[in-house]
Amino acid sequence: MTTRTWDTPRQIMEPTLFPEPTAKALAWLRVSIDDCSRWRDRGWLTFDPDVAATLDAPRLNELEFVRDIARFGLTDAQVDELVKGLAKPYAYDPRVVAYSFALGWVQCPRYEEPPPPDEVIEEHLGDWFDELAEAGDVERLQEVISMARAALARCESKRGSENRR
Numbered sequence: 001m002t003t004r005t006w007d008t009p010r011q012i013m014e015p016t017l018f019p020e021p022t023a024k025a026l027a028w029l030r031v032s033i034d035d036c037s038r039w040r041d042r043g044w045l046t047f048d049p050d051v052a053a054t055l056d057a058p059r060l061n062e063l064e065f066v067r068d069i070a071r072f073g074l075t076d077a078q079v080d081e082l083v084k085g086l087a088k089p090y091a092y093d094p095r096v097v098a099y100s101f102a103l104g105w106v107q108c109p110r111y112e113e114p115p116p117p118d119e120v121i122e123e124h125l126g127d128w129f130d131e132l133a134e135a136g137d138v139e140r141l142q143e144v145i146s147m148a149r150a151a152l153a154r155c156e157s158k159r160g161s162e163n164r165r
Helices: 022-029 033-041 057-070 076-085 117-135 138-163
Strands: 097-100 104-107
Touching: 022 057, 033 057, 057 076, 117 138
Parallel strands: none
Antiparallel strands: 097 104
C-alpha cells in the first residue's frame, strides 16, 4: 500500500467566467450580511459582500472556507490562531483543505487520471502471471483462465448472433 503525502494548501485565485449574484450565493451558503461583516471586521474575509454585486470563484471559496471555520464552534481567538498559518485571502477549497493537528493546514494531493486498462494490462500482466506462477497460486491462475474463457465465449456468441442477421 502506498501512502501519499499531503500538499500545501493552494488558493483558488482564478476568476470565473460567470460569477454568482451575491444575494444568491449568500442564500446558497446560508450566510447573512451580518455574518460577513463580522468576519470582515475580524480580518477573516478580505472583501465586503454588501458592496459586491457578484462573487467569483476565489471569493466564493473564501466565503465558504471562512464560514466553515467560523461555525465550527471555536472562539474567535481560536479561529484567529488557527488561520495564522494561511495566506490571505482564505480562498481555499474547503472540500480539499483540512487542518491536521500533526501537520497544520494540508490539502489532499492531486490525483492524475488512471491510465487506460489496456495500458496497465500490457505493462503488468506478464509480470503478474510470473509472480502468480512463482508463488504457486494455481487457483488464481485458473480463475483468470476461467474469466478469459467466459469472455471469449461471450464474444463468440455475439459474433454468431451478428452473422445470423
